[in-house]
Amino acid sequence: xxxxxxxxxxxxxxxxxxxxxxxxxxxxxxxxxxxxxxxxxxxxxxxxxxxxxxxxxxxxxxxxxxxxxxxxxxxxxxxxxxxxxxxxxxxxxxxxxxxxxxxxxxxxxxxxxxxxxxxxxxxxxxxxxxxxxxxxxxxxxxxxxxxxxxxxxxxxxxxxxxxxxxxxxxxxxxxxxxxxxxxxxxxxxxxxxxxxxxxxxxxxxxxxxxxxxxxxxxxxxxxxxxxxxxxxxxxxxxxxxxxxxxxxxxxxxxxxxxxxxxxxxxxxxxxxxxxxxxxxxxxxxxxxxxxxxxxxxxxxxxxxxxxxxxxxxxxxxxxxxx
Numbered sequence: 001x002x003x004x005x006x007x008x009x010x011x012x013x014x015x016x017x018x019x020x021x022x023x024x025x026x027x028x029x030x031x032x033x034x035x036x037x038x039x040x041x042x043x044x045x046x047x048x049x050x051x052x053x054x055x056x057x058x059x060x061x062x063x064x065x066x067x068x069x070x071x072x073x074x075x076x077x078x079x080x081x082x083x084x085x086x087x088x089x090x091x092x093x094x095x096x097x098x099x100x101x102x103x104x105x106x107x108x109x110x111x112x113x114x115x116x117x118x119x120x121x122x123x124x125x126x127x128x129x130x131x132x133x134x135x136x137x138x139x140x141x142x143x144x145x146x147x148x149x150x151x152x153x154x155x156x157x158x159x160x161x162x163x164x165x166x167x168x169x170x171x172x173x174x175x176x177x178x179x180x181x182x183x184x185x186x187x188x189x190x191x192x193x194x195x196x197x198x199x200x201x202x203x204x205x206x207x208x209x210x211x212x213x214x215x216x217x218x219x220x221x222x223x224x225x226x227x228x229x230x231x232x233x234x235x236x237x238x239x240x241x242x243x244x245x246x247x248x249x250x251x252x253x254x255x256x257x258x259x260x261x262x263x264x265x266x267x268x269x270x271x272x273x274x275x276x277x278x279x280x281x282x283x284x285x286x287x288x289x290x291x292x293x294x295x296x297x298x299x300x301x302x303x304x305x306x307x308x309x310x311x312x313x314x315x316x317x318x319x320x321x322x
Contacts, residue, residue, distance in 0.1 A: 026263050030061040032088045036075025036097060038068040041185040042206030042287075046251060047091045049283050050122070053274045068184060071161055072097040073108055080110035084256040086263035090116070093125075093160070094299070095249035099306040100161030103314035106321040113303060117264050119253040120271035121294030121302060123284055126248045127166055127202040127223040128233065133215055135196055140220050140239040143200060147176050150199070154178040157189035157201040165310075166202040166223045166236075166247045168317030173242045193217060204249075206287045223247040231288050247313075250292055250306065252299045268296050 033051045037043035047064050055062040067075040075090065076097040082088035092098070098112035110116075129140065137143040147154045156178055158164040164180065171178055178199065183189040186203045193201060194216065202223055203211075211217040221239040222228055225246030236245040253271055255264055274280055275293035284291055294302070313319075 026086060026266055027058050027060045030063055031058065032065050033062050034065045034067055034075045034079050034088060034090050036067050036072035036092060038185060039066050041187055042204040043093065045206050050091060050274060053277065054270055057270045057273060071101055071104060073101050077109045079254065079256055080115040082256050084259040086255060086259055088256065090254045092252065093249045094252045094303060095306055096161045098303050099310040100165065102307060103310055103319055104161050104321060115257050117255040117257055117259040118296045118299035119255055119264055119267050120296065121292055121299045122251045122253065122271065122275060123289045124248050124250050124292040125205055125289040126228060127163055127204055128208040128212065128219040129200060129221045130203045130208055130217045130219055131200050132193065132196040133218040143220060144174050147178050147199060152177040152179055154199045155181055157181050157183050157198050159183045159186040159188065162247050162249045163202040165313050165317050165319065168319060169242065169245060170240065172317060205289060209288050228288055250302065264296065
């Protein structure tokens with residue numbers, strides 16, 4: 001029988017059928033929504049939006065708790081080791097904390113499948129290739145030529161596994177020697193981006209969109225495999241000729257393993273409702289993210305597939321575990 005965070009699918013379905021009765025007193029107190037990024041980051045903006053909506057549906061405060069470190073994995077580990085009572089919830093980039101980090105770190109302090117109960121899939125985002133607007137790079141080919149001339153004197157920033165993988169895929173395709181500089185978040189690199197000290201960065205759309213619209217940074221392309229509606233930017237496949245370039249992180253919600261099935265089902269229903277709200281669609285449009293709703297089974301099926309995708313990407317990008 002397929003396992004879901006420590007319980008079988010059949011058992012989960014049977015218990016979930018009675019969720020309203022069994023979970024009618026949930027939540028009886030405030031809920032902790034953990035995100036593995038610092039306050040003010042793009043992921044923090046996402047977490048606070050969903051926390052506000054969840055609080056209104058649940059009728060209790062939902063407090064966002066920032067647990068930055070190890071590129072979202074400190075937050076994931078916090079929830080993996082929390083009491084499985086439904087009061088500690090993880091909202092995370094599944095792509096980072098549950099897939100890419102298996103190949104970014106030699107050992108994670110948790111098992112991305114066994115230590116969690118999937119709840120819901122939320123949204124898919126993307127990254128923008130950003131440069132200094134006062135610089136000479138106005139297209140990906142111009143940037144590529146400039147980086148070839150700079151050799152290992154060129155530099156780029158990254159603040160997450162998808163940003164690192166995007167940059168390394170780009171480098172590998174053209175044989176670039178540009179040096180990657182890690183930051184806790186893309187926001188932390190802004191002063192160096194504004195000054196032109198960094199040549200480029202793949203920046204998540206939540207942070208990058210307002211910087212692009214205000215003219216503080218110039219966007220050259222998007223990391224997703226398809227064009228983003230409403231965003232007049234080419235894909236990396238189009239702009240750089242990298243046919244298989246498709247990096248689009250997916251966000252989801254999880255509980256610790258062995259969380260009560262009725263409570264997991266209640267949260268699944270609430271997040272499903274949030275995903276359909278007009279406010280949510282507007283929020284996603286404003287940050288140029290795409291709706292990617294899904295139930296617990298959708299998320300459970302997605303995680304191992306994303307792990308295999310990143311196993312392949314890590315090899316192409318030659319990412320060495322730290």
